[in-house]
Amino acid sequence: xxxxxxxxxxxxxxxxxxxxxxxxxxxxxxxxxxxxxxxxxxxxxxxxxxxxxxxxxxxxxxxxxxxxxxxxxxxxxxxxxxxxxxxxxxxxxxxxxxxxxxxxxxxxxxxxxxxxxxxxxxxxxxxxxxxxxxxxxxxxxxxxxxxxxxxxxxxxxxxxxxxxxxxxxxxxxxxxxxxxxxxxxxxxxxxxxxxxxxxxxxxxxxxxxxxxxxxxxxxxxxxxxxxxxxxxxxxxxxxxxxxxxxxxxxxxxxxxxxxxxxxxxxxxxxxxxxxxxxxxxxx
Amino acid sequence: xxxxxxxxxxxxxxxxxxxxxxxxxxxxxxxxxxxxxxxxxxxxxxxxxxxxxxxxxxxxxxxxxxxxxxxxxxxxxxxxxxxxxxxxxxxxxxxxxxxxxxxxxxxxxxxxxxxxxxxxxxxxxxxxxxxxxxxxxxxxxxxxxxxxxxxxxxxxxxxxxxxxxxxxxxxxxxxxxxxxxxxxxxxxxxxxxxxxxxxxxxxxxxxxxxxxxxxxxxxxxxxxxxxxxxxxxxxxxxxxxxxxxxxxxxxxxxxxxxxxxxxx
Numbered sequence: 001x002x003x004x005x006x007x008x009x010x011x012x013x014x015x016x017x018x019x020x021x022x023x024x025x026x027x028x029x030x031x032x033x034x035x036x037x038x039x040x041x042x043x044x045x046x047x048x049x050x051x052x053x054x055x056x057x058x059x060x061x062x063x064x065x066x067x068x069x070x071x072x073x074x075x076x077x078x079x080x081x082x083x084x085x086x087x088x089x090x091x092x093x094x095x096x097x098x099x100x101x102x103x104x105x106x107x108x109x110x111x112x113x114x115x116x117x118x119x120x121x122x123x124x125x126x127x128x129x130x131x132x133x134x135x136x137x138x139x140x141x142x143x144x145x146x147x148x149x150x151x152x153x154x155x156x157x158x159x160x161x162x163x164x165x166x167x168x169x170x171x172x173x174x175x176x177x178x179x180x181x182x183x184x185x186x187x188x189x190x191x192x193x194x195x196x197x198x199x200x201x202x203x204x205x206x207x208x209x210x211x212x213x214x215x216x217x218x219x220x221x222x223x224x225x226x227x228x229x230x231x232x233x234x235x236x237x238x239x240x241x242x243x244x245x246x247x248x249x250x251x252x253x254x255x256x257x258x259x260x261x262x263x264x265x266x267x268x269x270x271x272x273x274x275x276x277x278x279x280x281x282x283x
Numbered sequence: 284x285x286x287x288x289x290x291x292x293x294x295x296x297x298x299x300x301x302x303x304x305x306x307x308x309x310x311x312x313x314x315x316x317x318x319x320x321x322x323x324x325x326x327x328x329x330x331x332x333x334x335x336x337x338x339x340x341x342x343x344x345x346x347x348x349x350x351x352x353x354x355x356x357x358x359x360x361x362x363x364x365x366x367x368x369x370x371x372x373x374x375x376x377x378x379x380x381x382x383x384x385x386x387x388x389x390x391x392x393x394x395x396x397x398x399x400x401x402x403x404x405x406x407x408x409x410x411x412x413x414x415x416x417x418x419x420x421x422x423x424x425x426x427x428x429x430x431x432x433x434x435x436x437x438x439x440x441x442x443x444x445x446x447x448x449x450x451x452x453x454x455x456x457x458x459x460x461x462x463x464x465x466x467x468x469x470x471x472x473x474x475x476x477x478x479x480x481x482x483x484x485x486x487x488x489x490x491x492x493x494x495x496x497x498x499x500x501x502x503x504x505x506x507x508x509x510x511x512x513x514x515x516x517x518x519x520x521x522x523x524x525x526x527x528x529x530x531x532x533x534x535x536x537x538x539x540x541x542x543x544x545x546x547x
């Protein structure tokens with residue numbers, strides 16, 4: 001792989017706690033991202049997606065393996081790869097504008113006036129001009145997520161990571177946010193790693209779909225989603241879309257079953273019965 | 284915000300249901316007290332009735348010396364209180380930020396904390412050169428521990444999401460302190476200040492027993508020694524009202540300093 005690859009994850013393993021016999025969250029997890037593409041990482045709940053994001057962001061150290069941004073190994077958190085999480089991390093004591101301007105202001109790479117100008121422009125881009133002097137607690141969930149997008153984008157990160165950013169929003173807002181995010185991506189073409197646990201969201205957004213296994217998490221499949229851009233909601237009813245969806249669902253279903261069975265003996269029995277029924281069916 | 288809007292707001296608040304309910308409660312307490320005292324009910328019968336207190340109050344408020352006591356107490360309290368903030372807030376922040384500092388100082392703090400301010404009085408008299416400084420020291424102690432503990436608690440319970448986000452966005456250690464830890468702790472600092480302010484008025488009597496010749500605590504104690512019972516009540520209520528006003532002031536400043544906590 002050439003040195004200029006935006007993100008390379010190589011053989012990451014991670015285990016929590018001191019018990020070395022415990023099952024690791026991530027085991028030998030490897031993948032690379034294509035530059036200026038939107039890659040969606042999907043997997044059953046509890047498969048280590050968030051842990052992986054935390055490792056790439058530099059918040060957690062892996063037990064083995066390496067993360068490289070543009071060929072350079074990451075040592076800690078940095079503004080070259082920014083993450084937006086499900087729970088808002090906007091600073092409650094700063095207004096929308098102050099939040100968006102925070103990164104470049106503490107990095108002191110640009111003059112203050114220029115930063116504030118750019119921040120105001122981005123606040124406008126995410127549709128929050130009238131809320132630029134409001135505090136996060138005065139914004140709705142969808143507005144908070146858009147403010148966070150602006151706060152990350154102003155730094156022009158090499159890699160944007162979004163960890164289930166629209167989870168917890170109501171269905172309508174969530175759909176609008178997905179459409180809005182697709183448009184934003186298509187205009188700016190940042191390199192994006194988007195974590196999702198919802199198949200429709202994943203295929204609607206993705207250029208590439210990475211499917212992750214149940215614990216210990218690693219990438220089990222890579223699917224190119226060759227749907228036309230700009231992506232419009234109408235794509236959700238196209239035949240190609242349904243084809244991608246059934247292909248992904250098949251992969252995910254097996255993993256989801258494993259995740260489900262891991263919960264209890266009763267669930268494991270259910271899964272065994274389910275598998276037996278599948279085998280018994282004439283195909 | 285303009286003055287006219289503030290005036291309208293003030294009028295709205297003065298004639299609100301909240302004010303009405305508070306006034307009714309106070310009136311009921313005074314009425315019960317008056318009746319209980321006049322009809323020699325147990326316990327209440329030995330306390331002078333509010334009408335007597337009011338007549339003493341009327342006479343006494345015309346006397347400049349009474350207001351001098353108010354002023355003296357306020358001066359002492361603000362001196363001791365501000366000293367407690369100046370030492371307590373940085374110390375609390377240092378203990379929250381550095382594990383070594385916390386491990387080093389916490390045991391001392393926890394041994395000194397349960398000692399009531401009254402028990403400090405003899406040491407305060409011996410230790411400090413002037414009476415005034417001894418009094419201010421006892422008041423200082425009243426507020427100090429509450430302030431330190433609130434600052435530590437506030438600074439240590441900061442959501443790690445904010446620190447992580449700040450680190451990702453390129454903050455240095457200095458930025459983390461000034462732009463994240465300090466503002467995140469500010470609400471706890473003001474809670475500590477409001478509670479600490481209440482405690483300083485609680486200890487003012489003990490403090491002014493140190494050969495004080497002025498102050499509301501001294502005034503109350505001197506009234507008891509002199510056998511002027513209605514005047515004791517005047518002194519007590521004065522301390523209560525002064526405490527209420529000072530805590531209210533702190534809360535008002537806190538509201539202005541932490542605008543993000545106000546739902547608009």
